[in-house]
Amino acid sequence: MKAVMVIWLSLYLLACNTAPNTPVSDFEFLTPRPFGYINGDEIRHKIIIETRNGVQLQRGGLPKRGVVNRWLNLNNVAVSETKISGGFRYEINLTYQAFYAPLEVKMLTIPSFDLPLAQGGNNASQTVPAWHFTLSPLRELSIRKDESGQYMRPDAAPQLLGDDGVVYGLWAAMAVTLSSAGGLAYLYGYLPGLPKRRVFKKASKKLAGLSAAQTTEALTVFHQALNTVNGAPLFKHQLADFYRHYPSYQIADPQLVWFFNTSNQHFFSDAAQTQSATLATLRKLCATCLDIERGWQ
Amino acid sequence: MSKPIALWGLLLLGSVAILAQTWTLYGISQSNRSIAALAEGKEVRLGNIVNAAPEVRLARAMMFKKQQRYDEALATLNLILDAPDSALQAKIRYNLGNIYLHLAVVKTEAMAVNEAMPLVALAKQAYRQALALDSQFWDAKYNLEVAMRLLPEMDKITSENESPVNQKSQLWTTVPGFPRGLP
Numbered sequence: 317m318k319a320v321m322v323i324w325l326s327l328y329l330l331a332c333n334t335a336p337n338t339p340v341s342d343f344e345f346l347t348p349r350p351f352g353y354i355n356g357d358e359i360r361h362k363i364i365i366e367t368r369n370g371v372q373l374q375r376g377g378l379p380k381r382g383v384v385n386r387w388l389n390l391n392n393v394a395v396s397e398t399k400i401s402g403g404f405r406y407e408i409n410l411t412y413q414a415f416y417a418p419l420e421v422k423m424l425t426i427p428s429f430d431l432p433l434a435q436g437g438n439n440a441s442q443t444v445p446a447w448h449f450t451l452s453p454l455r456e457l458s459i460r461k462d463e464s465g466q467y468m469r470p471d472a473a474p475q476l477l478g479d480d481g482v483v484y485g486l487w488a489a490m491a492v493t494l495s496s497a498g499g500l501a502y503l504y505g506y507l508p509g510l511p512k513r514r515v516f517k518k519a520s521k522k523l524a525g526l527s528a529a530q531t532t533e534a535l536t537v538f539h540q541a542l543n544t545v546n547g548a549p550l551f552k553h554q555l556a557d558f559y560r561h562y563p564s565y566q567i568a569d570p571q572l573v574w575f576f577n578t579s580n581q582h583f584f585s586d587a588a589q590t591q592s593a594t595l596a597t598l599r600k601l602c603a604t605c606l607d608i609e610r611g612w613q
Numbered sequence: 614m615s616k617p618i619a620l621w622g623l624l625l626l627g628s629v630a631i632l633a634q635t636w637t638l639y640g641i642s643q644s645n646r647s648i649a650a651l652a653e654g655k656e657v658r659l660g661n662i663v664n665a666a667p668e669v670r671l672a673r674a675m676m677f678k679k680q681q682r683y684d685e686a687l688a689t690l691n692l693i694l695d696a697p698d699s700a701l702q703a704k705i706r707y708n709l710g711n712i713y714l715h716l717a718v719v720k721t722e723a724m725a726v727n728e729a730m731p732l733v734a735l736a737k738q739a740y741r742q743a744l745a746l747d748s749q750f751w752d753a754k755y756n757l758e759v760a761m762r763l764l765p766e767m768d769k770i771t772s773e774n775e776s777p778v779n780q781k782s783q784l785w786t787t788v789p790g791f792p793r794g795l796p
Contacts, residue, residue: 354754355754355757355758355761356740356741356744356748356750356753356754356757357748357754358748386766387766389741389745391745413744413745413748415741415744415757415761416761417757417758417761417762417765453758454754454755454758455755455758455759455762467759468711468714468715468718468755468756468759469711469751469752469755469756470711470752471675471678471707471708471711472704472707472708472752473652473672473675474648474668474669474671474672474675474701474704475668476645476648476649476668477641477644477645477648477666477668478641479638479641479642482634482637482638482641483638485630485634486631486634486635486638488630489627489630489631489633489634490627490631491627492623492626492627492630493623493624493627493628493630493631494627495623496620496621496623496624496627497624499616499620500617500620500621500624503616503617503620610617611616
């Protein structure tokens with residue numbers, strides 16, 4: 317019994333000693349079906365290799381893109397590396413292309429190669445085995461001819477150029493143009509059915525046509541404009557309520573207060589005013605309100 | 614004031630884009646008219662070819678081939694070998710291979726084997742390039758097989774006394790029974 321225990325212990329220790337010394341902890345060679353290929357087909361191989369103890373794949377030793385042999389090309393080599401506990405995991409994707417015209421179904425072999433590995437000054441390698449597959453002919457053995465001689469597939473005719481992308485681009489450009497034109501028309505008060513956007517525009521025009529002596533008319537025009545925006549006659553004590561409904565006019569508050577004071581003074585007081593100064597200030601106030609109406613302020 | 618400036622900017626940008634897209638559409642329509650005319654065997658004004666899409670030149674090359682003007686067809690195809698679209702490139706190389714193969718078959722039937730061999734080699738190269746760009750190009754696979762049957766490829770038989778340098782640079786030959794020692 318003692319002897320058996322000693323043997324088991326020895327084997328266990330041996331296993332513990334040898335396992336971490338191998339540089340590769342996992343190796344998988346994933347291949348597609350090994351039959352049913354024809355001339356010009358691509359064959360994709362995937363190699364998964366996991367290393368331990370910081371062993372790294374030497375990428376310079378991987379197969380190079382290009383001609384492998386007379387009938388086999390290596391079109392693409394893609395390697396991805398991820399760090400895992402104690403080592404690295406590599407995924408190597410190889411795309412081969414076979415150019416072979418057999419007379420009957422023929423077995424071919426993609427040759428074996430070694431993946432070089434290194435850790436510091438130590439080198440090792442992992443062999444990727446050869447892979448066998450069968451390739452079939454595309455045409456019969458006897459030569460078939462048509463009226464023009466040896467039968468071959470006809471030329472590839474050029475397709476008409478597609479314009480879908482350009483048409484979509486044109487629609488998008490038209491949408492942008494129309495939207496911006498609509499926005500500008502709205503801002504400048506050219507859109508029918510939106511009279512409030514044109515209130516101060518009309519008032520500005522009327523004020524521009526008045527002389528300095530027509531202060532009464534000028535004040536009336538601006539009152540009417542404010543009443544139109546408010547939807548009801550607007551008085552000085554209602555300004556706070558007006559700003560609640562139309563907050564953008566808040567910035568013109570000092571000027572509007574001036575306007576109501578001037579108006580009250582003009583219509584209900586006998587004190588004299590400088591009429592030209594009133595009209596000029598009123599025009600400025602109307603211009604400010606016009607900017608607010610257009611959304612510029 | 615920034616809102617109307619942005620809107621004016623968009624209006625300008627949109628208007629320029631409309632003009633550019635309309636011009637591009639006009640160009641596409643012109644090219645398609647040229648392709649249709651060339652497919653019917655009608656010659657197209659050179660001005661419509663020079664700045665046209667590679668598809669128009671491809672159509673012109675096919676017209677030349679139909680008219681048995683093979684040199685002009687080959688020259689036209691060689692001009693558009695670097696077309697930006699890889700599917701179109703595959704088509705161009707396939708058609709190039711077809712011209713070489715057709716000429717090779719004609720030479721073979723006229724018993725001019727020495728003239729046919731390089732043409733078949735060129736055809737195979739063109740088909741391989743087409744298949745490297747599009748491995749699902751069935752017509753290229755088929756015609757490559759035709760070319761390979763016409764001029765089979767065989768592994769070179771090597772002997773003991775050949776130097777390793779030569780073995781590396783000439784692993785295979787394209788012609789069976791070709792006298793050894795020739796390039």
